[in-house]
Amino acid sequence: MDLTNLSQTAAALVAPKKGILAADESSNTIKKRFDSINVESTEVNRKSYREMLFKTPGISDFISGVILFDETIRQKNETGESLVSILKNQGIQAGIKVDTGAKPLSGTKNETITEGLDGLRERLLEYHELGASFTKWRAVINISNEEPSDYAIKTNAHALARFASLSQEANLVPIVEPEVLMDGSHSIEKCYEVSHTVLNEVYYELHKQKINLNGTLLKPNMIIPGKDSNEPHNPEKVAEYTVKCLMDCVPASVPGIVFLSGGQTDNDATINLHHINVIAKKIHTPWELSFSYGRGLQSAPLEAWSGNEKNITLAQNAFHSRAKDTSAARNGSYK
Numbered sequence: 001m002d003l004t005n006l007s008q009t010a011a012a013l014v015a016p017k018k019g020i021l022a023a024d025e026s027s028n029t030i031k032k033r034f035d036s037i038n039v040e041s042t043e044v045n046r047k048s049y050r051e052m053l054f055k056t057p058g059i060s061d062f063i064s065g066v067i068l069f070d071e072t073i074r075q076k077n078e079t080g081e082s083l084v085s086i087l088k089n090q091g092i093q094a095g096i097k098v099d100t101g102a103k104p105l106s107g108t109k110n111e112t113i114t115e116g117l118d119g120l121r122e123r124l125l126e127y128h129e130l131g132a133s134f135t136k137w138r139a140v141i142n143i144s145n146e147e148p149s150d151y152a153i154k155t156n157a158h159a160l161a162r163f164a165s166l167s168q169e170a171n172l173v174p175i176v177e178p179e180v181l182m183d184g185s186h187s188i189e190k191c192y193e194v195s196h197t198v199l200n201e202v203y204y205e206l207h208k209q210k211i212n213l214n215g216t217l218l219k220p221n222m223i224i225p226g227k228d229s230n231e232p233h234n235p236e237k238v239a240e241y242t243v244k245c246l247m248d249c250v251p252a253s254v255p256g257i258v259f260l261s262g263g264q265t266d267n268d269a270t271i272n273l274h275h276i277n278v279i280a281k282k283i284h285t286p287w288e289l290s291f292s293y294g295r296g297l298q299s300a301p302l303e304a305w306s307g308n309e310k311n312i313t314l315a316q317n318a319f320h321s322r323a324k325d326t327s328a329a330r331n332g333s334y335k
């Protein structure tokens with residue numbers, strides 16, 4: 001394990017003004033996204049769409065890295081250039097989602113455990129060969145009257161740490177993603193309480209499993225009320241609760257925190273990140289507070305593209321504009 005290299009890679013991913021594009025939708029998820037624009041999810045369409053995003057002129061001003069799906073890290077375009085080299089030629093790092101999805105957790109009603117540890121050591125070696133410098137694993141935590149259980153939190157935190165340890169062994173920076181879902185009608189206080197418990201458990205496991213935190217990134221949810229709650233959107237409150245929760249739970253040796261967008265509207269994902277960074281600047285948080293958005297960066301270009309080659313410039317402009325705004329928010333200077 002090359003610790004200097006791991007921490008340099010992690011720091012570069014959260015370099016000033018920059019953040020991450022999550023383009024690692026699994027086959028099922030990308031099909032849902034394509035269904036929404038009436039485009040068939042074929043291998044060629046998925047490649048065309050992602051190549052269009054990666055080739056957006058000027059995008060490396062705002063994007064430091066892209067998380068890919070297994071299919072994408074192996075894809076080449078018509079001229080034989082791999083999608084990984086398209087990114088690397090612009091100075092953008094390639095990452096890879098390495099979990100195999102959230103599956104029902106035995107002994108619970110509705111909770112999940114994220115799988116993919118079997119054979120992971122060998123897969124990581126291959127991904128490194130294919131050009132990846134970082135990895136991602138997403139654990140999913142649901143809030144309801146009875147959930148999450150202590151059992152679901154502990155098993156998921158344990159798996160996240162196993163993934164992080166194997167990634168660092170393979171000289172890949174792990175992005176540790178414990179996502180507390182925004183589904184439900186819970187209050188912002190409930191989201192705070194659950195996220196606080198989950199983050200403490202995750203860092204307890206990372207510590208026990210001897211992870212070098214300066215060669216990792218955290219990808220958490222923001223602290224927001226459930227999407228079916230009646231609480232009005234209050235970005236200052238979201239920012240205050242989010243920064244307080246992270247200050248309580250995330251060690252200073254972590255170089256960066258890259259939020260997921262989690263199904264928030266583009267506007268909410270941008271304004272919340274802006275206010276989070278306004279507070280971060282005031283109190284001098286020890287870590288960078290950036291983004292690793294999927295939907296928050298892709299909804300606009302996906303719709304503009306709609307599967308038609310003629311719309312490529314329109315879609316690239318939409319992606320550039322979302323990346324530019326999110327970069328400004330990541331800097332606390334979004335207008």
Ligand code: 13P
Pocket residue numbers: 022138177260261262263292293294295296
């Ligand atoms: P969203 O920003 O759409 O939540 O996706 C981020 C991600 O990578 C989820 O695993």
